Amino acid sequence: MYILTLAAGSAQQTDGSREILKLVAGYLFCGIAGIAGIIVLWKMANGEINLSRLVSEPNGDASMSRFQFLVFTFVIALSLFFVIFATNGFPVIPGTVLSLLGISSSSYLVSKGIQFSDPNGVQDRAVEVMITPAQATLHVGQTQQFKAEVPRKPDAALKWEVIHGYGKIDPARGLYTADLTQGPAAGAGAPPTPQFPLHATIQVTADEDPELVDLAVVTISA
Amino acid sequence: MQELAVLIKWEVQIFILALVGLIAIKLLTGEINTDGLLFGRISGRPTKNNQNQYFSPERVQLLFFTIAAGFYYLQLVLNNPSSGTLPDIPQILPVTVGGSNAIYLAGKAYARWLGSSANKNK
Numbered sequence: 001m002y003i004l005t006l007a008a009g010s011a012q013q014t015d016g017s018r019e020i021l022k023l024v025a026g027y028l029f030c031g032i033a034g035i036a037g038i039i040v041l042w043k044m045a046n047g048e049i050n051l052s053r054l055v056s057e058p059n060g061d062a063s064m065s066r067f068q069f070l071v072f073t074f075v076i077a078l079s080l081f082f083v084i085f086a087t088n089g090f091p092v093i094p095g096t097v098l099s100l101l102g103i104s105s106s107s108y109l110v111s112k113g114i115q116f117s118d119p120n121g122v123q124d125r126a127v128e129v130m131i132t133p134a135q136a137t138l139h140v141g142q143t144q145q146f147k148a149e150v151p152r153k154p155d156a157a158l159k160w161e162v163i164h165g166y167g168k169i170d171p172a173r174g175l176y177t178a179d180l181t182q183g184p185a186a187g188a189g190a191p192p193t194p195q196f197p198l199h200a201t202i203q204v205t206a207d208e209d210p211e212l213v214d215l216a217v218v219t220i221s222a
Numbered sequence: 223m224q225e226l227a228v229l230i231k232w233e234v235q236i237f238i239l240a241l242v243g244l245i246a247i248k249l250l251t252g253e254i255n256t257d258g259l260l261f262g263r264i265s266g267r268p269t270k271n272n273q274n275q276y277f278s279p280e281r282v283q284l285l286f287f288t289i290a291a292g293f294y295y296l297q298l299v300l301n302n303p304s305s306g307t308l309p310d311i312p313q314i315l316p317v318t319v320g321g322s323n324a325i326y327l328a329g330k331a332y333a334r335w336l337g338s339s340a341n342k343n344k
Contacts, residue, residue, distance in 0.1 A: 026226045030233060037237045044244055047253075051245070054254050061258035064281045064326060068288045074242050075292040079299040079308055081238050084231065092307040099316045100291070107323040114330050118265050130272075151257065 057115060065108040072104045127153055131204050131214040137197075138178040138220055146174040146216060148204040157207040165200035166220060176202060178220045196222045260285065262330065264337035280329035287322040291315060 043049040055066040076097065083091040129150045136144045146169070150156040160174045168182035169175065180186065183200060198220040206212035248254045260281045267274035298309040 023223065023226065026223075027229075030226065030229050034233050037233065041237070041240050041244065044241075051248055052253060052255050054245070054248075055259075056255050060255070061261075061263070062256045064259060064284050067256075067259065068284065068323075070245070071288050071292050074245070075295055076308075077238050078242060078296065081235050082299050083306070083308060085235060087306045094308055094310040096311045096313070096316055097295075097308055100295075100311070100319060103316060103320045103323055107327060110327050111330060114327070114334050118334055 063111065065104075065111040069104050069108050072101055076101065127209070127212060129156070129158070129204060129206055129212045129214045131202070131216045134216050136176075136216065136218045138176075138218060140178050140180060140220060140222065142178050144176045144178075144218065146176060146202060146204070148174065148214065150206060150212065153206070153208075156209075156212070159205050159207055161203055161205075163201050163203045163215075165218070166198050167200040167218060169202060174204065176200070176218060178218065180220070196220065262333045264333045265335070266337065276333070278329060278333075280326045284322050284326040287319055291319050 040049065044051060053060075055062050055070060057063045057066075080091065127150065129148050131146060131148045133144075133146070136146075138144055146160065148158050148160075150158075158174070160169045160171050160176075162169050162176070162183045164183075165185050166180050166183040167176055167178050169177070178200070180198070185198075200218040200220065202216040202218060204214050204216075245254070249256065258275065260278060261272075261275045262278040262281065263269075263274045264276060265274070294315070295309075295311060298311070302309060
């Protein structure tokens with residue numbers, strides 16, 4: 001009898017130790033998962049985990065299929081959050097909700113298939129510089145502000161110059177003036193009898209990459 | 223054990239909320255690239271200066287139906303979060319979203335294959 005009591009007591013102690021061990025392991029896992037979550041969120045916030053192409057295709061364009069997938073995933077995640085918060089239990093997920101996710105996934109897969117059938121759909125697009133306006137018509141003495149955009153490198157330093165014809169341009173700001181005494185064609189000065197219309201070719205170049213070039217044409221009238 | 227379950231619940235919920243908030247902010251501030259979201263590209267046309275890009279009505283309608291479906295479902299959940307189950311959605315919603323996706327994919331396929339053929343015929 002004494003031995004049975006001892007054995008029962010020992011078994012209870014073992015169960016108790018096991019419970020404590022489970023609790024400790026549970027809290028430890030929670031702690032590690034929590035710290036990992038904080039680290040991931042912090043890295044996402046400061047850019048170390050780069051989310052800039054979260055909804056982009058390999059060629060750099062934003063993808064509607066990926067965006068839809070993102071929206072539906074977060075809608076369902078938030079819905080789960082609200083229901084679990086209210087009921088303290090994991091809810092049943094209806095088949096119609098799963099079908100919505102299925103439609104989004106299938107659409108994404110088909111969209112990817114269409115995209116990958118075109119080589120331009122999988123290659124990252126080359127960095128380009130785009131000048132606006134591409135053409136301008138000015139009278140002598142008038143000015144035109146040109147702008148250049150480098151979508152893939154918004155901070156690119158640009159240099160402006162008149163490579164042909166008449167006029168001068170601010171190399172940093174891109175402000176062109178239709179001055180017949182300036183420009184590669186001016187030579188010794190303004191032409192004595194200008195044959196209008198005259199022309200000028202404006203070039204913008206990225207400092208870091210001389211191959212990044214775009215041109216604009218100015219037509220100068222009297 | 224009860225406290226541990228509560229702790230796990232709060233951890234997951236805070237993580238999901240923080241993640242959703244972070245991504246929403248990055249989308250609104252432009253840190254997540256959304257260039258060309260509403261534009262398609264036609265195969266066979268020059269890519270320089272986005273000459274092959276076109277404003278895509280099929281993407282606009284997909285965006286509209288996606289956001290509308292998302293908000294509709296969230297309001298269903300918020301109206302009755304205590305039911306113990308995610309709310310069922312009317313059959314018309316998956317049909318509508320499916321149709322919207324079909325229109326989007328048809329437009330994408332047209333730009334990929336028929337747009338290319340039209341370009342060759344010019």
